[in-house]
Amino acid sequence: MSTMESSKRGGPARNSQRTIWLALLFGQAIVAVAIIMLIRSRPSAHPQQWSEHATDRDAxxxxxxxxxxxxxxxxxxxxxxxxxxxxxxxxxxxxxxxxxxxxxxxxxxxxxxxxxxxxxxxxxxxxxAVAPLNPKYLMRPAAEVEAENPEFAQLLATYANDKREIMLGLTNAVMICKNTTLCWWNGGNILESFLEILERSNITNHLIGVTDDQAAKYLSDRAADRGPTAFKINWFRPNVRIPDVQANTREANRVSSLKFSLLQTSLQLGYHTLITDMDLVYISNPFNELHRDADIESSSDGFDTMAYGRINSVHDPTMGWGGGGLFMETFTINVGCAYIRATHRAFAVVKRAADELAAQPGWDQQVFNTHLLTQSHGEYASPYATLRVMDIDKFVNSKRYFRTRRDAYLPGASSSAPTPVMVHFNYHPDKHARMLCIMDRYFRGKLDACDTFPGGSDPGTR
Structure with a gap:
């Protein structure tokens, strides 16, 4: 076959192939153009350029x-x-x-x-994360709350640190303990010791709410005696009253119910609040040890791993192979040292507790833990607040210090435990005496100051 014949026979096929290729290229071009137009029509991934001079309301x-x-x-x-x-x-x-x-x-x-x-x-x-919070428990606008509480708002603005954090405590004449029949810790001026603790640990971002004239006079006279160059104690008279239903309860319950009223205000004003009791010793500034990764970060009444929560089990032999079950057990947190962030979920826990304490007598710690830890079920919706339990060897309760981990802390001269941030005397009735021994040991270097105290309340117990 000649070359000419071959060319003639292959001509139509080649033309057909060329047509197909051209069609494919044209189709790809159309697709590419469409993609470009689609990309350009989508909202830009880059920040919208807005005119800094725009005044149009919609813009x-x-x-x-x-x-x-x-x-x-x-x-x-x-x-x-x-x-x-x-x-x-x-x-x-x-x-x-x-x-x-x-x-x-x-x-x-x-x-x-x-x-x-x-x-x-x-x-x-x-x-x-699951369902909307009840609007009843959302924080109100800060401007409204500030208009109703201008003096408290100004105090917070003055004394909070640069992270908008404040330590808030309450006191009354009972904490001075002039009448030992009223104080339940075998005597001793807890208020005076707490003021020294604030100074020793340089906790300047504090506020103390004073609920009676006697305690107010004590602080005024103390400041006058010490002079203007002394460490400043920031105190005020709260413009709120204790709920009527708490009138005949224990003194501690009455003060605690007032604490939640003030706490609601500080949170709504946007201040993260470390609520504190006074029967504890801050050996160093607690704000330096916070993680700040949860709605509520609190000390615990736990003295072992149950403080953080652990799995346990039950077994009913009458049920046969299906008689077992697992459950979580954990200690309640202690609101005597609890850092509460100014978030809606933390506020919801506080407000629920405050509302219950205003409606019926109760122990603030039990009420607070009930609303924090109870899981959603039936018609009940949890506030969904996140919780971090403080390290129980940094924020130590007195049972762990004097009893369950005694060998690590005592005797002081051979202690293997790190220096705590705080020791809280929530387990022992001789609160003030043990406060003083901790202050002597860590502030004044008397290593054996706590060695003779028993593990429990009775002499000789470990």
Whole structure:
């Protein structure tokens, strides 16, 4: 066959192939153009360029929504790598939450802009993980709360640290213990010791609410005697009253019920609050030891691993092979030393406890733990507050120190335990005597100051 014949025979086939290739190339070009147009039509992944001179209401609304979404995304990513957003944005940069921002200096409603299901509270946690919180338990705008409590708001602004954190305690004349029939710790001026503890540990961001004239006079006279150059004790007279239903309960219960009223206000003003009792010794500044990764970070009444929670089991032989079951057991936290962040979920626990204490007599610690730890069931919805239990060998209760881990702490000269941040005398009736021995040991270097104290309340117990 000649070359010409071969060319003639292959010509139509080659033309057909060329047509197919051209069609494919044309189709790919159309697809590429479509993709480019689609990408260009989508919202830009880059920040929208807004005019800094724009004053149009709708444009500002859209700009605010865009800025808020970008800020929340940044906060979540910063929190995930343990970066405190306040270190960069400043302490007054509370994030919008459910249409409300609580910065301590004011609050604005932004319901036209904010999608409540997508917003975050100041701690970077979602407002809710399962179901919306009851609006009754959401924090009110800070501006409203500040208008109702201007003096307390000013005190918080004056004495809080740069992270908007405050230590809040309450006292009355009973803590001075002039009448040993009223104080239940075998005598001793716990208030005076606590004031020394604040000074020794340099806890300047504190506020003490004073509930009676005698305690107020004691603090005024003390300040006058010490002079203006002495360590300053920040105290005030709370403008709230103890609920009527607590009138005939123990003195400690009456004071504790007042504590939750003040705590609600400080949280709504945007201040993370370390609530404290006075029957404890802060050996160092507790704010230096906080993790700040939960709604509530608290000391525990636990003196072993049950403080953190552990699995246990039951077995009923009459049930045969199916007679076993597992359960979680844990100690309650102790609200005598609890760091509570200004988040909606932490506030919900506080308000529920406060509402119950205002309606019926009760022990604040039991009521608080009930609302914090009870799981959602039936019609009951948990506040979903996250909890961190403080290290029980840093924030130590007196049973762990003097009894269950005694060999690590005592005798002091051969102690193998690290120096605690705090020791709380919640288990022993001779509170003040043991407070003094801890102060002597860690503040004044008397290593054997606590060696002779028994493990329990009775002499000779370990």
């Amino acid at each position: 500002l609304r859209l700009e605010g929504a865009d800025l808020k979404n970008r800020l929340e995304s940044w906060r979540r990513r910063a929190t995930a790598v343990a970066l405190d957003p306040n270190d960069i944005l400043g302490p007054g940069s509370g994030a919008l939450t459910n249409g409300i921002t609580s910065t301590g200096t004011g609050a604005i409603a932004s319901e036209d802009v904010v999608d409540a299901a997508a917003t975050c509270n100041p701690n970077g946690h979602p407002i809710t």
